[in-house]
Amino acid sequence: MEGENLDFLFYPRSVAVIGASHIQGKVGNAIMHSITLRFGGKVYAVNVKGGEIEVNGKKFKVYRSIKDIPDEVDVAVIAVPAKLVPDVIDECGEKGVKGAVIISAGFKEAGRADLEEELVRRARKWGIRVVGPNCLGVTNLENGFDCNFNPPERQARPLFGKVAFMSQSGAFGAAILDWAAREKIGMSKFISLGNMADLDESDFMTYLGDDPKTGVITGYIEGVKDGRKFFNTAKEVTLKKPVVILKSGRTEAGAKAAASHTGSLAGSYRIYQAAFEQAGVLEAKTMRQLFNYAKALAMQNPARGDRVAIVTNGGGAGVMMSDGLLERGMKLAELTEETNERFRKDIEEGKLPEHMSYRNPIDVIGDAPSSRYEVAMRYALEDKNVDLLVVIALFQSPALDEGIVEAVARMKDYGKPIVFVAPGGDYPHKMARNIETRGIPVYGTVEDGVDAVYALVKYGEWLRENKEL
Structure with a gap:
């Protein structure tokens, strides 16, 4: 299965943080801290208020619009109120941005499916691929590109290694990263999927299946966006490398909770079990089991x-x-x-x-x-x-x-x-x-x-x- 090369999302040369802030505790400030710790590419701060931000001992000019940045921008990390996101996407399109990581919440999961559809419509008009919205971002442990807004002193980052992890839950993903760091389990890439308005778990599975730095693909899912696409993708990817999935929403009450969390349709658990079995996906029942499986498969x-x-x-x-x-x-x-x-x-x-x-x-x-x-x-x-x-x-x-x-x-x-x-x-x-x-x-x-x-x-x-x- 030929997948789109999503390297630009994990190996960008330049990144704009839209909604960057100088106020500690704000998401836009935390993202700037995370990105500038180890990432060697260019980082630009964007906020309509302008001014200057100092982060990790470095000073950054704050541009009022991404269009004012005097350089090409590969990826935009967006942390502004949901209602502003579609217009920000248009500005990103005019700038030639390839990928947008939308941290902002307040879309389908909050009953605003219309707003989510609008942001996707505009992103497709410009050919921008979208991670999220309502997500924690992506982290590449190899090069330090990290737009996770949880500060490292509260949520550690693992060492670089062979295990990739994608999660429909940002909070659960954060806990996994923290736990993997403590257990010395090396990770290659982390993807917080959020609402999967555009790129979904199957798109990233395909990408990770071809990623030479990833040996084992793991994930936490509540429900898949397109069952047939997931099944066909998994059946092909598992012949290249192992895929381990922790599926929640196994009970009726859990499925209802999933629907209100990321707007996910969890569907019948028995159908998922059958699909996993037929596609070669190893299903983990607990967070611990997920990494018991992953560690063994990464090392042996x-x-x-x-x-x-x-x-x-x-x-x-x-x-x-x-x-x-x-x-x-x-x-x-x-x-x-x-x-x-x-x-x-x-x-x-x-x-x-x-x-x-x-x-x-x-x-x-x-x-x-x-x-x-x-x-x-x-x-x-x-x-x-x-x-x-x-x-x-x-x-x-x-x-x-x-x-x-x-x-x-x-x-x-x-x-x-x-x-x-x-x-x-x-x-x-x-x-x-x-x-x-x-x-x-x-x-x-x-x-x-x-x-x-x-x-x-x-x-x-x-x-x-x-x-x-």
Whole structure:
């Protein structure tokens, strides 16, 4: 599916903030702060009052109209009262602006569908593509183009990474960005969709599907604008990269709330479920699950099957992981006789303790150092019956040394996906961060680890059924 190249919205050379303000707390002032923190392009302030604004230690002349700016402008970020937006769009059109990000609310979601239709009519007359209205804007974590009006000291920005996120809810999108920053989940681009008067979730899905900086596409939606367009787009994009969607409005009450929020028609949840399944979209039920899926898919290749091996130093955690995997439709790998023989031989020779279990879950027991883990991980990954490895490490054991970080990193050479689980507090969290810098996703609970395995298995299944994996 050939989509329009929307690079101008994420990589503009010049931006005009229309409704820029010198008053702290005003949206126009906050947008100026966000854009000028890291963005290297030209930023122009526009307000009918004129004057001068100082933001982040820089002074900006305030133009009374975008038409007065003595330079080309690629994108206009508009934060003026809704009734003024159509006329502002005309001025943007005369200036040759390519894209408008409309932060202003007060359109379809407030019962003014007529005003929204008018702004779209005028934008189309000039060939301007519109994000919003009633949105938080867009953020490109790569180049610092950020028109999100939530100040960074209240809502952090994540590191640059492979996960793109689009959201019909600005507030939920802000919470996701904040959470991703805390969890050190790298993001490529964030899009607050708002009312989707022009560009919708399918347009951005198509764009992100071709974006070399995005590895996983995630989204929060209440309802899609055009069901057939969404289905066809998703079916094609999911063959290039995974798409994970958190759908709200699953209940009748939720669907009514969605209609009053962004004017979205949530529709029958069962229809959405069927469409997701048939288009290869992974549906998340919670915010946490959304990023459990996304993190695994961003850091690991999809699994070539559903047979999972578990290596653990805690028997209870291994049993919980087994239950979780089987309940979600996956299988515990049955290790080959050859692998069992390797374990038996090492036990007989005293290289491995005789009271360990190697029947899968492979319990290396509580006194296991990293060297014992390494043997077990290697044997499991070399087994032809194993498609994916889960490593559970209870770092509370004094025997487990920091060599586990490099030991698990060496396992990447086998090319099979690996999910690491490290439950507990500060020390396991610190070790988890070290392991993740080696490209292995780490989760703090068994349940989160099950989510990760599920995503890698389900996406692999979709690719096998629809193209070569």
